[in-house]
Amino acid sequence: xxxxxxxxxxxxxxxxxxxxxxxxxxxxxxxxxxxxxxxxxxxxxxxxxxxxxxxxxxxxxxxxxxxxxxxxxxxxxxxxxxxxxxxxxxxxxxxxxxxxxxxxxxxxxxxxxxxxxxxxxxxxxxxxxxxxxxxxxxxxxxxxxxxxxxxxxxxxxxxxxxxxxxxxxxxxxxxxxxxxxxxxxxxxxxxxxxxxxxxxxxxxxxxxxxxxxxxxxxxxxxxxxxxxxxxxxxxxxxxxxxxxxxxxxxxxxxxxxxxxxxxxxxxxxxxxxxxxxxxxxxxxxxxxxxxxxxxxxxxxxxxxxxxxxxxxxxxxxxxxxxxxxxxxxxxxxxxxxxxxxxxxxxxxxxxxxxxxxxxxxxxxxxxxxxxxxxxxxxxxxxxxxxxxxxxxxxxxxxxxxxxxxxxxxxxxxxxxxxxxxxxxxxxxxxxxxxxxxxxxxxxxxxxxxxxxxxxxxxxxxxxxxxxxxxxxxxxxxxxxxxxxxxxxxxxxxxxxxxxxxxxxxxxxxxxxxxxxxxxxxxxxxxxxxxxxxxxxxxxxxxxxxxxxxxxxxxxxxxxxxxxxxxxxxxxxxxxxxxxxxxxx
Amino acid sequence: xxxxxxxxxxxxxxxxxxxxxxxxxxxxxxxxxxxxxxxxxxxxxxxxxxxxxxxxxxxxxxxxxxxxxxxxxxxxxxxxxxxxxxxxxxxxxxxxxxxxxxxxxxxxxxxxxxxxxxxxxxxxxxxxxxxxxxxxxxxxx
Ligand code: SF4
Ligand code: SF4
Ligand code: SF4
Numbered sequence: 001x002x003x004x005x006x007x008x009x010x011x012x013x014x015x016x017x018x019x020x021x022x023x024x025x026x027x028x029x030x031x032x033x034x035x036x037x038x039x040x041x042x043x044x045x046x047x048x049x050x051x052x053x054x055x056x057x058x059x060x061x062x063x064x065x066x067x068x069x070x071x072x073x074x075x076x077x078x079x080x081x082x083x084x085x086x087x088x089x090x091x092x093x094x095x096x097x098x099x100x101x102x103x104x105x106x107x108x109x110x111x112x113x114x115x116x117x118x119x120x121x122x123x124x125x126x127x128x129x130x131x132x133x134x135x136x137x138x139x140x141x142x143x144x145x146x147x148x149x150x151x152x153x154x155x156x157x158x159x160x161x162x163x164x165x166x167x168x169x170x171x172x173x174x175x176x177x178x179x180x181x182x183x184x185x186x187x188x189x190x191x192x193x194x195x196x197x198x199x200x201x202x203x204x205x206x207x208x209x210x211x212x213x214x215x216x217x218x219x220x221x222x223x224x225x226x227x228x229x230x231x232x233x234x235x236x237x238x239x240x241x242x243x244x245x246x247x248x249x250x251x252x253x254x255x256x257x258x259x260x261x262x263x264x265x266x267x268x269x270x271x272x273x274x275x276x277x278x279x280x281x282x283x284x285x286x287x288x289x290x291x292x293x294x295x296x297x298x299x300x301x302x303x304x305x306x307x308x309x310x311x312x313x314x315x316x317x318x319x320x321x322x323x324x325x326x327x328x329x330x331x332x333x334x335x336x337x338x339x340x341x342x343x344x345x346x347x348x349x350x351x352x353x354x355x356x357x358x359x360x361x362x363x364x365x366x367x368x369x370x371x372x373x374x375x376x377x378x379x380x381x382x383x384x385x386x387x388x389x390x391x392x393x394x395x396x397x398x399x400x401x402x403x404x405x406x407x408x409x410x411x412x413x414x415x416x417x418x419x420x421x422x423x424x425x426x427x428x429x430x431x432x433x434x435x436x437x438x439x440x441x442x443x444x445x446x447x448x449x450x451x452x453x454x455x456x457x458x459x460x461x462x463x464x465x466x467x468x469x470x471x472x473x474x475x476x477x478x479x480x481x482x483x484x485x486x487x488x489x490x491x492x493x494x495x496x497x498x499x500x501x502x503x504x505x506x507x508x509x510x511x512x513x514x515x516x517x518x519x520x521x522x523x524x525x526x527x528x529x530x531x532x533x534x535x536x537x538x539x540x541x542x543x544x545x546x547x548x549x550x551x552x553x554x555x556x557x558x559x560x561x562x563x564x565x566x567x568x569x570x571x572x573x574x575x576x577x578x579x580x581x582x583x584x
Numbered sequence: 585x586x587x588x589x590x591x592x593x594x595x596x597x598x599x600x601x602x603x604x605x606x607x608x609x610x611x612x613x614x615x616x617x618x619x620x621x622x623x624x625x626x627x628x629x630x631x632x633x634x635x636x637x638x639x640x641x642x643x644x645x646x647x648x649x650x651x652x653x654x655x656x657x658x659x660x661x662x663x664x665x666x667x668x669x670x671x672x673x674x675x676x677x678x679x680x681x682x683x684x685x686x687x688x689x690x691x692x693x694x695x696x697x698x699x700x701x702x703x704x705x706x707x708x709x710x711x712x713x714x715x716x717x718x719x720x721x722x723x724x725x
Contacts (some may be wrong), residue, residue, distance in 0.1 A: 068624050069611060069618060069624055096610075103626075145637075146638070146639055149638075176637060178637075204625065205621075205623035205625025207623050207624075208624065210622070211618045212618060214618075215614075215615060215618045215619070219615075219712055222714070227714060278642070279604075279642055279717075282607040282608055284607070285609060285610065285611055285614065286611055287609060287715075288714075289607035300641060302642075519704065
């Protein structure tokens, strides 16, 4: 059995740390990671709490594969109620924190309350220390990690930058400089608790029955199922590979989603990124190494990922790779989510060009573009407005039809007018517009399925949402396209009970429904499952998507079918029967 | 020591680490601890691969047993022996003096509660390494 069976609960208000047993029944029904952290939050958070108050909790959750030799098992789920959306929020962060936490003896950490003054936590096996972060507060996440390493040596750290301290709804958490729990303002939850960082060091290990046999079987799986053509794009290119695909299919967000192609795409595509590559880098236990450690001119970053190239590149009409790399590095250091940051800057550019409000920045202006992360993170000058996200900017100044967000979360790098299934995926993602809950573009816009029909899209999106929900709970990285059968095979090597692929799909469905139930309890309804008007009304004007919209009637149709197949009523409320069926 | 190696008439192979290929996944550490300690615990591996950032940027560094045989020489009770280019550890002889741990120039001998762990050339790490950053190559002396 690969759970440690122990949860560490830390109350920052009292400074007390206590150990408690992991709820085994919940672990069975929700596995770990995404699912189990949502379950704890659903049970422990009062409805309607302010996400930035002491009532919110921050959960770090590992899974049954964490710390083992299972390929691509290096992810950690970090969850809370989202300051950006008010929905449930779980983020997935790579690197080496999750395994270290498990080696320290914990499946999860639940952080409550608020410290009186800035602190950071050091979890050193049984020893849990709350240390003063007086010298760290006000510093970027990068320097914070370095200073903690100076003090504690060989530890792995989750840290926030100025954006988290200043409670930005787009504040992320960084680890090992360039890995992020990116979306929904998870970093602001840390900031609101006066929690600058969490460091961990673990001396223990994970025991597995027949470990040599299991390792040999897993090495075979790694060779024959992980390191295959289906997945090795991660090593050969990483996510920048998607730039060319999006450009050719007309779904590369450009100029705040005004167009779906970018004239200068060749300056920001995978070939361009590769020309700056210094090393490939992986998370713990990952043979795929999607990360590109790059240097260009005076700057360097582990990245930029596709989302950054699209939202901070083409979407801001920035065709200068060095500028994007520098913007990326700044965002990682201040702890700004690059998807949201790219969106707000692009929105400010459009509002300025349309004379709605003058933010002093226009499309393609590199110098101003590079000033934005600092202004936003510190809420200075125009940054004070941008810091609040596109929805709040639109409420203040207008332009709501092209404030590109769902439920308050800015839209990732796939234009829904050229990938209708992505539209549905954004609309029905549990934390607002997200491409990680389902990424149907892979088989639709980039594959063989017709992107411009509502036919079959609901089923496609639901299947992916449920599969990903269980995958992010087990926990596996998104980039190993493994089947639920394979997942079951692997879990059966680690657990003391048997699971089947069908049961795993059911767990995925349960998790997705519980997330929805959380949001339902917070007052979210059908109207929140809609996309910005631009997607429904404005025709794209270039490339493969020229003349395309996603007609509202088609979206209505997809959404209705989606609710029906989910077993929800016509308003998107989970039926009692479904709740019973899933034991919710 | 060279004499022993030459006498054995055996083509000696030892681990070599290629930093430029390493992605820092630590699968080698896990493979080693699983094979030799029957647990997944990277700190019990008989090699040390690091890939992390300091203020100057990415640092990739690795230490592996290169069969220098310093430990064999240092052990006062003969608890570490080399045969046909392979080390083995005789726990019943070990007095836990820690001399081998201190003397290993690569610092890859694991100190345990009882006894130590040396690289036994099992190749598990290299078998797992996804990028061929670990290879077995002839030892040149
Ligand atoms: S593919 Fe990338 S994100 Fe996934 S585990 Fe590997 S390095 Fe981490
Ligand atoms: S050869 Fe075997 S004992 Fe030596 S470092 Fe590799 S896995 Fe460990
Ligand atoms: S398995 Fe290979 S690539 Fe991974 S850390 Fe070890 S030497 Fe580096």
